[in-house]
Amino acid sequence: MTSARPVAIITDVTDLSVDPAVEILESAGFAVHVLALDRDPIVPDAARSAVVALAGYAFLGREFFDALPDLRYVGTASAGFDMVDIDTARARDVVVQPLVGVATQEVAAHALTLILAVERDLVAAARGVADGGWSESYAALPRRLSELTLGLYGLGRIGRQLAAIARPLFARVIAHDPYVTRAGDGVDALVTVPELLSASDVLSLHLPLTPATHGVVAAAELAALPAGATLVNVSRGELVDSDALVAALDAGRLRGAGLDVLGGEPPRADDPLRMHPRAIVTPHVAYLSERSLEGYLRQPARSAVAWWESAHAR
Numbered sequence: 063m064t065s066a067r068p069v070a071i072i073t074d075v076t077d078l079s080v081d082p083a084v085e086i087l088e089s090a091g092f093a094v095h096v097l098a099l100d101r102d103p104i105v106p107d108a109a110r111s112a113v114v115a116l117a118g119y120a121f122l123g124r125e126f127f128d129a130l131p132d133l134r135y136v137g138t139a140s141a142g143f144d145m146v147d148i149d150t151a152r153a154r155d156v157v158v159q160p161l162v163g164v165a166t167q168e169v170a171a172h173a174l175t176l177i178l179a180v181e182r183d184l185v186a187a188a189r190g191v192a193d194g195g196w197s198e199s200y201a202a203l204p205r206r207l208s209e210l211t212l213g214l215y216g217l218g219r220i221g222r223q224l225a226a227i228a229r230p231l232f233a234r235v236i237a238h239d240p241y242v243t244r245a246g247d248g249v250d251a252l253v254t255v256p257e258l259l260s261a262s263d264v265l266s267l268h269l270p271l272t273p274a275t276h277g278v279v280a281a282a283e284l285a286a287l288p289a290g291a292t293l294v295n296v297s298r299g300e301l302v303d304s305d306a307l308v309a310a311l312d313a314g315r316l317r318g319a320g321l322d323v324l325g326g327e328p329p330r331a332d333d334p335l336r337m338h339p340r341a342i343v344t345p346h347v348a349y350l351s352e353r354s355l356e357g358y359l360r361q362p363a364r365s366a367v368a369w370w371e372s373a374h375a376r
């Protein structure tokens with residue numbers, strides 16, 4: 063006998079527990095299959111009738127959609143949805159629902175933390191103390207923030223939040239976002255990409271990863287920044303050409319980089335950015351707080367249930 067219950071899948075298990083999502087989906091009447099498509103891309107037969115999928119890290123490409131002909135909804139546990147082949151999803155009429163706005167405050171705070179840590183050379187100073195030293199000898203003296211321009215590449219939720227909290231610290235905050243027409247609080251001017259690059263003493267990335275934004279900061283863009291600029295990326299590693307970034311850091315073209323994301327996570331043990339003296343790297347934790355974690359654990363499942371119930375109420 064086949065089950066009359068709708069089927070939901072969780073595509074793979076990330077660092078976050080899937081138990082709360084399973085409980086929410088099962089309480090709403092779903093039969094839930096937790097898969098490991100990041101390790102084995104074959105969808106088991108029992109899961110092929112799924113109507114709802116909650117995505118993890120595994121890339122959901124054409125083969126995934128081919129294997130799930132009844133699929134109608136994919137929810138992601140992140141603001142980005144770069145793990146979903148969006149063109150195929152659209153062509154198959156599958157709703158893709160990213161998890162938006164759950165960690166805006168946390169990610170903006172983390173970006174500001176990285177900016178300040180690089181500008182104040184915090185990690186090297188603290189490491190010197192931990193190693194038994196007590197010295198004022200900086201590789202490069204910190205800069206006075208009120209003499210610097212902060213540039214925001216992307217002015218959505220997180221970019222705006224960062225502008226609001228960082229504005230009192232900087233001389234100027236400028237931003238580039240092709241889809242934004244009003245600067246808003248904390249932003250002094252909307253500018254073109256060349257203007258953004260040439261004026262940003264600190265450049266912070268807050269745009270999504272899409273085919274159009276892949277490698278949007280490469281050698282030419284890094285070379286266009288003011289000498290000694292700081293680059294901060296809390297968005298997606300693939301926005302930046304990492305070889306070009308390492309070269310710019312090695313050459314001292316950049317003061318430093320604060321990175322919460324790298325191209326390919328986790329990075330290889332010998333990834334030069336892991337231990338680069340001019341880079342401060344955190345392991346994709348910008349979104350985390352006690353409060354935001356609740357949203358990440360439960361909201362994708364709740365949104366999927368709400369979508370399913372509204373689709374069936376019609």
Ligand SMILES: NC(=O)c1ccc[n+]([C@@H]2O[C@H](COP(=O)([O-])OP(=O)(O)OC[C@H]3O[C@@H](n4cnc5c(N)ncnc54)[C@H](O)[C@@H]3O)[C@@H](O)[C@H]2O)c1
Nearest residue numbers: 141142216217218219220239241268269270296297348349
């Ligand atoms: N590190 C983390 O833990 C973490 C957590 C949440 C989000 N993120 C990343 O942060 C990104 C931004 O999140 P958000 O909530 O602010 O998203 P959002 O959709 O509110 O804002 C993104 C902005 O980027 C703009 N944009 C798109 N293409 C652009 C381009 N070519 N140039 C400039 N701007 C462009 C959009 O118009 C939009 O205003 C997400 O896509 C995600 O990759 C990272």
